[in-house]
Amino acid sequence: MSDIRVRFAPSPTGHIHVGNVRTALFNYLFARNKNGVFVLRIEDTDLERSTGESEKLIYDDLRWLGLNWDEGEGIGGGYGPYTQTARADTYRKAAEQLLANGDAYYCFCSEDELEAAREAALKSGNPPLYNGKCHNLPLSDALKRIENGEKPSLRFKALRQDVIVNDIIHGSITFPTDSFGDFIIVRPNGVPIYNFAVVVDDALMNITHVIRGDDHLSNTPKQALIFQALGYAPPVFAHIPMILGPDRSKLSKRHGNTSVEQFRSDGYLPEALVNYLALLSWSSPDEEEIFSVKELTERFSLDRVSKSAAVFDFDKLKWMNGLYIRKRDISEITALAVPYLAKAGYIDPDRADFDMARLTSIIASLRDSLNIISDITRAAEVYFNPPQTLDEESRDILTLPTTKVVLEGFQAELNNAASEYLTPDEYKAAMKSIQKSTGTKGKPLYMAVRVGVTRRTKGPELDQFIPLMPVGILKERLEKVLKEA
């Protein structure tokens, strides 16, 4: 292990979003590439929105994707606890230090008061910064008011100086003196604010590289100031571009399917999602794009991360998912397909006579046409739920004089079938024999049988399809079709 330490720090407010997954992925790839440590920290200081269940969802999502972490809740490591609400003492100590050094002060302004000031500033065209009302309040006065039962927040004294942030991806960025005013670091109830808690945690957990979305870029000077005041050297920052929806705004639920859970239940494969996400704002030096996680970790580096935001392209993800479906074993795809087929009522895996071998061969004939596993329901319809009426083209073909002869020939062949299913060889032999006795061949023959049996439903190769159908059902369908014709 090297000294490199990175972290992924989600707040537990639901399933992970693809934007966050990409951040987690880059952290993971960077850590693995550098032989470093990947820390998972839960940032649950927003008491209203954070839940314990969400925490579990995050663990599940990350594990499904294969983004395993080296340190975190339930795994351990020398820097715990890894959940912010369990670190109250740590933050309190850091806050006391800042207070003692004169880097922070108590602020008694009410939320309403601040909100009004903000609105007024915005209205008059000024930056909505804190007006510094409590900035010079003597500590002795403040303590007296606290004794009297007032609950102040703790505010950090933003220095009047340019703050320079060095970022691997963006280079050196200078924030002028007045980009922000004094800001709150601890709420009246003692719970720390994000900008304060991250700094304390990143410093104490020895995080060397902070890789996160560039929506945090403008928070960074504040954090840099806190690192300084606390006496820690800041980590290396890498602000990666955001992921946008097709309308170029920050990707969110209203763009549709964006939570990991959604992708999983729609039948996406984790390796496809990971591969696709890796290609958003990162590219491999060799310009290839299909990579396993192992290949990604070998190639990943932060200096090939681009600066501009990327639009999430569902079509390309689907294409890539199809690619990975075709790479997987039939047995695996079959297992993944079972829940969808069961839900559609096509199969019942709990029944004693459930024929897994037959299902596997059906899936084998269908796999190439799938982009996501849930496509299987529609693709397999022809086997389990054939349409009850003929379309126009089928009807036309059925009225051809040769068709009836061909179908009758095929039925005769079926009557000779020895077992429940035809073998592919038996099927071919049957076709040949019809060809011989009727003088039909090529397309008309094929079409006649196809119309008779599958009724023009999109489906797999006929010589795969027919043998998979029980002979009894084939006959039944043929009779019906002959009657209609």
Add this chain to the structure above:
RNA sequence: GUCCCGUUCGUCUAGCUCGGCCUAGGACAUCGGCCUUUCACGCCGACAACAGGGGUUCAAAUCCCCUACGGGACGCCA
């Protein structure tokens, strides 16, 4: 409003650090063809971009400046 970041085909991107190899390469999507007794898969091909304007230079997608547009932040959210 103020500050910060960004801008190459419809989309993801290569190229930009170290200007000429760029009549700008690849991928998805789209369209066309081949394969196939259907669909799909696969293969081949076509369409399609350096935001705009000024510089610097023999030469600029690449360096500098301005403008426009997009995004983010300015919260007792993270």
